[in-house]
Amino acid sequence: MIELAHLTKRYGDRTVVDDLSFSVRPGVVTGFLGPNGAGKTTTMRMILGLATPTRGTVTTNGRRYDRLPAPMREVGALLDARAVHGSRTAADHLLCLAYSNGISRRRVGEVLEQVGLAKVAKRRIGAFSLGMSQRLGIAAALLGDPAVLMFDEPVNGLDPEGVLWIRNLMRALAAGGRTVLVSSHLMSEMALTADHLIIIGRGRLIVDKPTETFMRSQGTQSVLVRTPDAVRFARQLTEAGAHVGAGSDGALEVTGMDSLAIGNLARDAGVALAELTPQRNSLEEAFMELTRDSVEYSAAPDRTERDLIA
Template identity: 60%
Template sequence: MIELAGLTKRYGEKVAVDRLTFTVRPGVVTGFLGPNGAGKSTTMRMMLGLDRPTAGEVRIDGRPYDRLKDPLTSIGALLEAKAWHGGRSAFHHLLCLAQSNGIPRGRVHEVLETVGLAAVARKKTKTFSLGMGRRLGIAAALLGDPRVLLFDEPVNGLDPEGIHWIRTLMKSLAAQGRTVFVSSHLMNEMAVTADHLIVIGRGRLLADTSMAEFIRRNARSYVRIRTPERERLLDVLHEAGVTVVETLGGDVEVADGKAERIGELAAQHRIVLHELSPRQASLEEAFMRLTAQTVEYHAQDETPAPRWGADRRKGN
């Protein structure tokens, strides 16, 4: 378990992390989200004792990191790519870590097999690709068989097979009752990996909730409709008091609508439908809506917005 209580980090006048309080519990994969500059990396560094908090504290299974004996056996972390000496082999990099934490030599072979690097164990790490480097970083995190694991952008540089592997690994670790905390900018991957979410913006906690509840609260649901009789359908929906969105592609969307009711209206008026499908917005959309006011840098969006048809009238 990871417990944060009033965690704060200031750099001069800038507040990078602002009184963060939350708990990362065992048994589930907890995703850590936030825009660039939100304070995610600083928070994870403070969890590992790499940065000292200005105020507040972090406890790993009830103890500060600097009071953990043989810390690799309590918490494993992947934070930075290529955090090793390039002249060492993968085997000797892990062996050094093992010896410094009282971990048996045999464990090095085990984790190299686990991450798929056994065949290149004796190669110098400076020759490793980004994906191979990620696998080595994950091997280091697993080396002490810890109860708590932190992963920062673990799938960067991995091919589809590797992404599937790390996703399965994280779920398996959580299923064993371990605490798994993962930060990523890949929303699609986070959506199928994480069970719980911690979201921050400008150093402050924005959400601490389950994945399903986060999407439900912050993203719209809608019904998508395609029909060759678009104008007739729009008239029928307007007369029934149904709010519609006319998209640029010519489809129709009904916000918070019931597919059953729309289908019944279309049937009553003998309108042919090619598609009638309830849709739930994505994690990415939910994230963008929640964090819109906390993003430091905004690019100009020149994409035309859809036309809302709430006040549409016949003949307009």
């Protein structure tokens, strides 16, 4: 488990992480989200002892990272896939890490095979693409077979097959009882991968909830209804207390009444339904709405966007 208690980091008069407290538990994939400049990478660096907190504590399995006798056996991390010695081969890079943490040479071959780099084990890292570097970074994180894993933007540079692979890998690691913390700006990917969400803005905690709970709590939920008798059914829905708007292609967009109640009303009224689909904001939409006031860098809309807004 990773535990943060009142974690604060200041650089001069700038507070990057502000009194942050949360726990990352085993058995689930925890998505760590926030706008640019929110303090995500700084927080992950403090977890790994790469930055010193101004105040507060952060522990992994009850101890500070710098107190772990063989850290790669307990925590595996990918923060920067390009932070490697470019003239080394992939195998030699991992061997150096393995020897420093008492990990067997055999394990190097295993993780290279696991991430799909076995055939390029003797190639120099400086010639790797970003996607290959990401896979090597993931191999390094897995090297000590740790119980805690942290990934910062792990799908950058990966092709669709690679994205699917890392998604399945993270879910398999969590299903095996490991603690998995992953930071990403790809909301669509987090919606498919994360079981739990921690969202921060300007260094402060905004959300610490299971993904499903968070999504249910965001925005007005609606139901898309299609029926050949739309005009009559819209009137009946309104009389029953629902709000009915116009959806696409003649559909009705109904709020204030769930799909079960709508289905029962249609049955009692003898209305045939062609579609009855609950609608929900995407994670991206919910995230944008929630963090609107926490965005540090925001581009001004161009003329076309201003015209649309007007």
